[in-house]
Amino acid sequence: MLDPVSRVRRFNRAVTSAVGALDNSFLGRGRPLGAARVLNAIGHGRSDVAEIRDYLGLDSGLMSRLLRTLEDEGLVETTAHADDARRRVAKLTRTGRREFAAYEALSNAQAEGFLARNAQAEALLAAMDMVASALTRERVVLDEMDPQSEEARYCLGEYYAELGRRFKQGFDVSLSRDPDAKDMRRPRGTFIVAMSDTLPIGCVGLKGTDRGYAEIKRLWVAPAARGLRLGRRLMDAAEAAARELGIALLRLDTNSALPEAGQLYRTTGWREIPRFNDDPYPDLFFEKRI
Amino acid sequence: MLDPVSRVRRFNRAVTSAVGALDNSFLGRGRPLGAARVLNAIGHGRSDVAEIRDYLGLDSGLMSRLLRTLEDEGLVETTAHADDARRRVAKLTRTGRREFAAYEALSNAQAEGFLARNAQAEALLAAMDMVASALTRERVVLDEMDPQSEEARYCLGEYYAELGRRFKQGFDVSLSRDPDAKDMRRPRGTFIVAMSDTLPIGCVGLKGTDRGYAEIKRLWVAPAARGLRLGRRLMDAAEAAARELGIALLRLDTNSALPEAGQLYRTTGWREIPRFNDDPYPDLFFEKRI
DNA sequence: GATGATATCTGACTAAAGTCAGACATCATG
DNA sequence: CATGATGTCTGACTTTAGTCAGATATCATC
Secondary structure, X not given: OOOHHHHHXXXXXXXXXXXXXXXXXXXXXXXXXXXXXXXXXXXXXXXXHHHHHHHHOOOHHHHHHHXXXXXXXXXXXXXXXXXXXXXEEEEEOHHHHHHHHHHHHHHHHHHHXXXXXXXXXXXXXXXXXXXXHHHOHHHOEEEEOOOOOHHHHHHHHHHHHHHHHHOOOOOOHHHOOOOOHHHHOOOOOEEEEEEEOOEEEEEEEEEEOOOOOEEEEEEEEOHHHOOOOHHHHHHHHHHHHHHHOOOOEEEEEEOOOOHHHHHHHHOOOOEEOOOOOOOOOOOEEEEEEO | OOOHHHHHHHHHHHHHHHHHHHHHHHHOOOOOHHHHHHHHHHHOOOOEHHHHHHHHOOOHHHHHHHXXXXXXXXXXXXXXXXXXXXXXXXXXOHXXXXXXXXXXXXHHHHHHHHHHXXXXXXXXXXXXXXXXXXHOHHHEEEEEOOOOOHHHHHHHHHHHHHHHHHOOOOOOHHHOOOXXXXXXOOOOOEEEEEEEOOEEEEEEEEEEOOOOOEEEEEEEEOHHHOOOOHHHHHHHHHHHHHHHOOOOEEEEEEOXXXXXXXXXXXXXXXXXXXXXXXXXXXXXXXXEEO
């Protein structure tokens, strides 16, 4: 009853019935679930027919028929793909967008209802983030993004907030050497965000300099995503990007108040070096030749 | 993307696909999901056909046919109910138990695999408990149980551990007036456990005395279940039980290090009274006439 | 023991989901 | 431009799920 496996299974039972309830509310719009799922996949930006089929795990025959019924209802239009006329691209018509919005409203209402029923919403959301991150860990994708994109700014905000909590003296961005966004764009550097579905759960910056090396900056992993070895994946991706950009030497600075970071660097081929800048926050400096 | 509703919806998507994967592994045993579900419901102790039908939300015709296919496979036997021959009772045959065990093994393997893939298992399990409790809050049932049952002892263990964390000086059960189990059994008193599915998530004891009042003891709500107003429900149930037992006056002691408890008592008709025992831990005393 | 209620079962459906083989157009390649 | 590969579509299925109207047996009650 109380062993870990039972707890996981209790969780499974609880969410199974919640998921079933949401499916039921979708049926309320008088369309079989299969068609509703295709409509929603298109609404969420999946346009390539093969991609949708793959995402929903449908047979090509079935997929084709579902698309046909949506076309007959006037909700979807399909056209040949611009680069390859064998492939088909689906998009919503005006009516289709309206119908999609109705499904979105159902989903949102369900989520809002759930939140409204529960006090302690923040603790609950943090728990849901954690579970969702663990469930989708195989599907975390690392995307290179502009350091001023919404996703990147979210990560950086969380990162600064965490430093503020972790450092005894707090953390004030303006005192730190805040890297210029332009140094973290190709071809000088890059900025990588780890996305779990639509939620950014980690980031790392590669900042180009004119001093014969590039710096790793802003490595952050969301609390909900710790234990998934995401820090390592982000560092690997940053190194790979550096190699692509012809960078041979990497440096970084960190603080001993972040022991898990130091640990990661030490076990992945970085070696400690003397201070190489005058930023007030770091007290540990590393270098890696790649 | 980052608003609460989106986070809930991301969670929904994550668990939807996890649930789908488990359903798929069930299909691997060559039996449609409907039949597998009935078999598993019986295996988990639901024997009454009407109860299973209700639990799974099936039409009586469909239920009947699913039972027939399981009987034809030799997995299930149905007999008339001892008290009412209209009702049917299903039980697994020897082969049925073996088949049920195979499904259990699949579920367990899935859960174990999930746990094995994730470090930080305890944090993750706590998060899953919290989410599951929130999802099933309408289905929390309060059961009177023996204070020495496994469920009760689990609750008490968690309760003591929490006091140890909350009290500056720690908490040692042996120093406290640990109520005798026999005082928390009918007809002197009772012990109530809040069960969410198979997990105990809260408890309260009603301890009979020979001093003209009964005491409320061991009110505990699992961290994962806070915010569900469970404390209030437990107290209401304890009062109702006291009334049933002809008890007119209730007392309890608590500690100001547990502010949410004091808050609950004050808002539910309890009034503070002078110390009425010499237990070293409490510093607040309440009374309520019912 | 007649009567209405209850629990299950059967027959006769429909709808939805899924499978599979081939048809057809298009693509990449030599 | 012939050839094999790829992506989608159609037709012809099967299986699963679900619905509904009686039929049948049993129960509680008068």
